[in-house]
Amino acid sequence: MSDWIAAALLVAGGFFCLVAGLGVLRFKDTYQRMHASTKAGTLGLGLVCLAAMVKAETWGNVTEAFFVFLFMIATAPVGSHLIGRAAFRARIAEAPGTAHDPGSETFRSHTTPGAAPSRPLPGE
Amino acid sequence: MIVATEVTGVLAAALAIATICLVGALLAAAWRLWVGPNLADRVVALDMVSMVMVVFLVVFKLVTGNNAYVYVAIALALIAFLATVAFANYIDRSRGDSDE
Numbered sequence: 001m002s003d004w005i006a007a008a009l010l011v012a013g014g015f016f017c018l019v020a021g022l023g024v025l026r027f028k029d030t031y032q033r034m035h036a037s038t039k040a041g042t043l044g045l046g047l048v049c050l051a052a053m054v055k056a057e058t059w060g061n062v063t064e065a066f067f068v069f070l071f072m073i074a075t076a077p078v079g080s081h082l083i084g085r086a087a088f089r090a091r092i093a094e095a096p097g098t099a100h101d102p103g104s105e106t107f108r109s110h111t112t113p114g115a116a117p118s119r120p121l122p123g124e
Numbered sequence: 125m126i127v128a129t130e131v132t133g134v135l136a137a138a139l140a141i142a143t144i145c146l147v148g149a150l151l152a153a154a155w156r157l158w159v160g161p162n163l164a165d166r167v168v169a170l171d172m173v174s175m176v177m178v179v180f181l182v183v184f185k186l187v188t189g190n191n192a193y194v195y196v197a198i199a200l201a202l203i204a205f206l207a208t209v210a211f212a213n214y215i216d217r218s219r220g221d222s223d224e
Contacts, residue, residue, distance in 0.1 A: 007138030010183070014145030021149025024156050024172050030164040033156070035210040037172040045175060048142065048182050052194070055135070055186060064194045068182060072175070075202045079171060082221035086216035112199055 006051040013047030014041050028095040030087045038080040045072050142183055150176045160222060163218065167211040174204035 023036025045068070053066040089108055131139065153176060157169035178197045185193035 003133060006186075007134045010135075010186070013179065014142030014153045017149045017176060018145040020172065021152035021176070025152035026167055030162070030168060031166060036169045037153075037168055037175065041172060041175045044198040045179050045182075046202075048179050049202040052182050054188055061191055061194070064191065065182065065185075068178065068194060068197045068201065071198055072178065075201065075205035076175070079205050079212070082209055082212035083164060083167055083171070086212040090164070090215050090218060092162055092164045092215075114138070 001080075002054050009047050009051035009054065013044045013051065016044035016047065020044060027066045029098075030092050031084055032095065034080050034084055034087075038076050042073055042076050045069060130189065135186075139183060139187055143180075146176055146180055146183065147182075150180075164215055167208065167215065170211070171204065171208050174200060174207070178204070 017040070020037050020040035023040060024033045027033045027036055049065050050070040052068075053062045056062045056065060088104075091108065150173065153169045153172040157166055157173065158165055178201050181193045181197040181200065185191060185197075
Protein backbone atom coordinates (compact mmCIF):
# COMPACT_ATOMS: atom_id res chain seq x y z
CA MET A 1 0.00 0.00 0.00
CA SER A 2 2.75 2.46 0.89
CA ASP A 3 4.38 1.63 -2.45
CA TRP A 4 1.29 2.84 -4.30
CA ILE A 5 1.03 6.05 -2.26
CA ALA A 6 4.72 6.84 -2.72
CA ALA A 7 4.49 6.05 -6.45
CA ALA A 8 1.55 8.42 -6.92
CA LEU A 9 3.37 11.19 -5.00
CA LEU A 10 6.55 10.64 -7.03
CA VAL A 11 4.76 10.83 -10.38
CA ALA A 12 2.90 13.98 -9.29
CA GLY A 13 6.11 15.57 -8.02
CA GLY A 14 7.97 14.79 -11.22
CA PHE A 15 5.09 16.20 -13.24
CA PHE A 16 5.11 19.49 -11.33
CA CYS A 17 8.89 19.79 -11.67
CA LEU A 18 8.51 19.25 -15.41
CA VAL A 19 5.80 21.94 -15.53
CA ALA A 20 8.13 24.31 -13.67
CA GLY A 21 10.90 23.62 -16.16
CA LEU A 22 8.57 24.23 -19.10
CA GLY A 23 7.44 27.48 -17.46
CA VAL A 24 11.02 28.66 -17.08
CA LEU A 25 11.58 27.77 -20.73
CA ARG A 26 8.40 29.20 -22.27
CA PHE A 27 7.26 32.24 -20.26
CA LYS A 28 7.87 35.70 -21.67
CA ASP A 29 9.88 37.70 -19.12
CA THR A 30 11.94 37.30 -15.97
CA TYR A 31 9.08 37.86 -13.55
CA GLN A 32 6.86 35.18 -15.09
CA ARG A 33 9.74 32.69 -15.20
CA MET A 34 10.51 33.37 -11.55
CA HIS A 35 6.85 32.70 -10.76
CA ALA A 36 6.96 29.31 -12.53
CA SER A 37 10.19 28.10 -10.95
CA THR A 38 9.24 29.08 -7.41
CA LYS A 39 5.64 27.88 -7.08
CA ALA A 40 5.56 24.76 -9.24
CA GLY A 41 9.12 23.75 -8.32
CA THR A 42 8.46 23.99 -4.59
CA LEU A 43 5.25 21.96 -4.98
CA GLY A 44 7.16 19.26 -6.91
CA LEU A 45 9.86 19.14 -4.25
CA GLY A 46 7.24 18.90 -1.51
CA LEU A 47 5.49 15.95 -3.20
CA VAL A 48 8.75 14.06 -3.73
CA CYS A 49 9.78 14.71 -0.12
CA LEU A 50 6.37 13.41 0.97
CA ALA A 51 7.05 10.23 -1.02
CA ALA A 52 10.41 9.90 0.76
CA MET A 53 8.65 10.37 4.10
CA VAL A 54 6.11 7.65 3.25
CA LYS A 55 8.90 5.20 2.34
CA ALA A 56 11.27 6.12 5.22
CA GLU A 57 12.37 3.31 7.55
CA THR A 58 12.65 5.26 10.82
CA TRP A 59 11.11 8.42 12.28
CA GLY A 60 14.53 10.07 12.05
CA ASN A 61 14.52 9.60 8.27
CA VAL A 62 11.00 11.05 8.11
CA THR A 63 12.22 14.14 9.96
CA GLU A 64 15.22 14.57 7.66
CA ALA A 65 13.10 14.33 4.53
CA PHE A 66 10.74 16.88 6.08
CA PHE A 67 13.69 19.19 6.78
CA VAL A 68 14.56 19.27 3.07
CA PHE A 69 11.07 20.54 2.28
CA LEU A 70 11.01 22.90 5.27
CA PHE A 71 14.30 24.45 4.25
CA MET A 72 13.27 24.89 0.62
CA ILE A 73 9.87 26.38 1.49
CA ALA A 74 11.62 28.82 3.84
CA THR A 75 14.28 29.96 1.34
CA ALA A 76 12.61 29.76 -2.10
CA PRO A 77 10.15 32.70 -1.58
CA VAL A 78 12.89 34.86 -0.07
CA GLY A 79 15.33 34.20 -2.91
CA SER A 80 12.61 34.66 -5.53
CA HIS A 81 11.51 37.95 -3.98
CA LEU A 82 15.11 39.19 -3.95
CA ILE A 83 15.59 38.36 -7.64
CA GLY A 84 12.29 40.02 -8.59
CA ARG A 85 13.08 43.12 -6.57
CA ALA A 86 16.58 43.41 -8.05
CA ALA A 87 15.28 42.82 -11.59
CA PHE A 88 12.60 45.51 -11.17
CA ARG A 89 15.07 48.03 -9.81
CA ALA A 90 17.61 47.18 -12.53
CA ARG A 91 14.89 47.81 -15.19
CA ILE A 92 15.03 44.31 -16.66
CA ALA A 93 12.74 44.18 -19.72
CA GLU A 94 9.08 43.31 -19.05
CA ALA A 95 6.54 41.54 -21.23
CA PRO A 96 4.26 43.88 -23.23
CA GLY A 97 1.14 44.84 -21.30
CA THR A 98 2.72 44.75 -17.83
CA ALA A 99 0.86 47.11 -15.48
CA HIS A 100 2.56 49.12 -12.73
CA ASP A 101 1.15 50.34 -9.44
CA PRO A 102 1.23 54.13 -9.03
CA GLY A 103 4.37 55.26 -7.25
CA SER A 104 6.47 52.21 -8.14
CA GLU A 105 8.85 54.38 -10.18
CA THR A 106 10.16 56.03 -7.01
CA PHE A 107 11.10 52.62 -5.64
CA ARG A 108 12.73 51.78 -8.94
CA SER A 109 14.95 54.87 -9.14
CA HIS A 110 16.04 54.60 -5.52
CA THR A 111 19.70 53.62 -5.19
CA THR A 112 21.09 51.16 -2.67
CA PRO A 113 22.83 52.93 0.24
CA GLY A 114 26.54 52.36 -0.03
CA ALA A 115 26.38 51.09 -3.61
CA ALA A 116 28.80 52.32 -6.21
CA PRO A 117 27.54 55.21 -8.40
CA SER A 118 25.72 53.60 -11.30
CA ARG A 119 26.13 54.41 -14.95
CA PRO A 120 23.33 56.31 -16.74
CA LEU A 121 20.82 54.15 -18.58
CA PRO A 122 20.95 54.08 -22.40
CA GLY A 123 17.59 55.85 -22.62
CA GLU A 124 18.49 58.73 -20.32
CA MET B 125 18.99 0.55 -15.63
CA ILE B 126 18.96 3.42 -13.17
CA VAL B 127 16.61 1.76 -10.67
CA ALA B 128 18.43 -0.47 -8.18
CA THR B 129 17.53 -4.11 -7.94
CA GLU B 130 15.88 -4.01 -4.49
CA VAL B 131 13.26 -1.46 -5.64
CA THR B 132 10.69 -3.34 -7.71
CA GLY B 133 7.15 -3.06 -8.97
CA VAL B 134 5.12 0.10 -9.07
CA LEU B 135 7.63 2.13 -7.05
CA ALA B 136 10.41 1.38 -9.53
CA ALA B 137 8.18 2.47 -12.42
CA ALA B 138 7.25 5.67 -10.58
CA LEU B 139 10.92 6.41 -9.87
CA ALA B 140 11.73 5.95 -13.55
CA ILE B 141 8.89 8.30 -14.59
CA ALA B 142 9.92 10.91 -12.01
CA THR B 143 13.54 10.70 -13.20
CA ILE B 144 12.53 11.25 -16.82
CA CYS B 145 10.37 14.26 -15.85
CA LEU B 146 13.25 15.71 -13.82
CA VAL B 147 15.67 15.30 -16.72
CA GLY B 148 13.18 17.21 -18.89
CA ALA B 149 12.95 20.00 -16.31
CA LEU B 150 16.73 20.10 -16.02
CA LEU B 151 17.15 20.38 -19.79
CA ALA B 152 14.57 23.18 -19.99
CA ALA B 153 16.24 25.14 -17.19
CA ALA B 154 19.68 24.54 -18.70
CA TRP B 155 18.48 25.87 -22.05
CA ARG B 156 17.13 29.01 -20.37
CA LEU B 157 20.47 29.34 -18.55
CA TRP B 158 22.25 29.12 -21.90
CA VAL B 159 20.16 31.59 -23.96
CA GLY B 160 19.42 34.20 -21.28
CA PRO B 161 18.59 36.80 -22.60
CA ASN B 162 19.71 38.80 -19.54
CA LEU B 163 21.38 38.18 -16.21
CA ALA B 164 18.19 37.94 -14.14
CA ASP B 165 16.85 35.18 -16.42
CA ARG B 166 20.08 33.25 -15.92
CA VAL B 167 19.87 33.60 -12.15
CA VAL B 168 16.26 32.34 -12.20
CA ALA B 169 17.35 29.39 -14.38
CA LEU B 170 20.26 28.62 -12.03
CA ASP B 171 17.85 28.65 -9.09
CA MET B 172 15.62 26.22 -10.99
CA VAL B 173 18.57 23.94 -11.81
CA SER B 174 19.62 23.73 -8.17
CA MET B 175 16.05 23.04 -7.06
CA VAL B 176 15.80 20.20 -9.60
CA MET B 177 19.10 18.84 -8.27
CA VAL B 178 17.65 18.80 -4.74
CA VAL B 179 14.65 16.82 -6.02
CA PHE B 180 17.05 14.49 -7.84
CA LEU B 181 18.91 13.80 -4.60
CA VAL B 182 15.67 12.90 -2.79
CA VAL B 183 14.79 10.57 -5.69
CA PHE B 184 18.27 9.01 -5.45
CA LYS B 185 17.65 8.42 -1.76
CA LEU B 186 14.54 6.44 -2.70
CA VAL B 187 16.41 4.54 -5.43
CA THR B 188 19.44 3.52 -3.36
CA GLY B 189 18.04 3.59 0.19
CA ASN B 190 21.13 5.53 1.30
CA ASN B 191 20.00 8.30 3.64
CA ALA B 192 23.18 10.34 3.13
CA TYR B 193 21.61 11.79 -0.04
CA VAL B 194 19.08 13.64 2.12
CA TYR B 195 21.88 15.43 3.99
CA VAL B 196 23.41 16.40 0.64
CA ALA B 197 20.02 17.75 -0.44
CA ILE B 198 19.79 19.97 2.67
CA ALA B 199 23.31 21.33 2.10
CA LEU B 200 22.65 21.96 -1.61
CA ALA B 201 19.45 23.87 -0.78
CA LEU B 202 21.45 26.11 1.58
CA ILE B 203 24.19 26.78 -0.98
CA ALA B 204 21.64 27.50 -3.74
CA PHE B 205 19.89 30.06 -1.52
CA LEU B 206 23.17 31.83 -0.73
CA ALA B 207 24.08 31.94 -4.43
CA THR B 208 20.66 33.41 -5.28
CA VAL B 209 21.01 36.13 -2.64
CA ALA B 210 24.50 37.04 -3.86
CA PHE B 211 23.42 37.23 -7.51
CA ALA B 212 20.35 39.31 -6.61
CA ASN B 213 22.59 41.79 -4.82
CA TYR B 214 24.80 41.94 -7.91
CA ILE B 215 21.84 42.54 -10.27
CA ASP B 216 20.57 45.30 -7.97
CA ARG B 217 23.84 47.18 -8.37
CA SER B 218 24.34 46.52 -12.10
CA ARG B 219 21.11 48.33 -13.24
CA GLY B 220 20.42 45.75 -15.93
CA ASP B 221 22.82 46.88 -18.68
CA SER B 222 25.07 43.85 -18.18
CA ASP B 223 25.11 41.58 -21.22
CA GLU B 224 22.59 42.61 -23.84
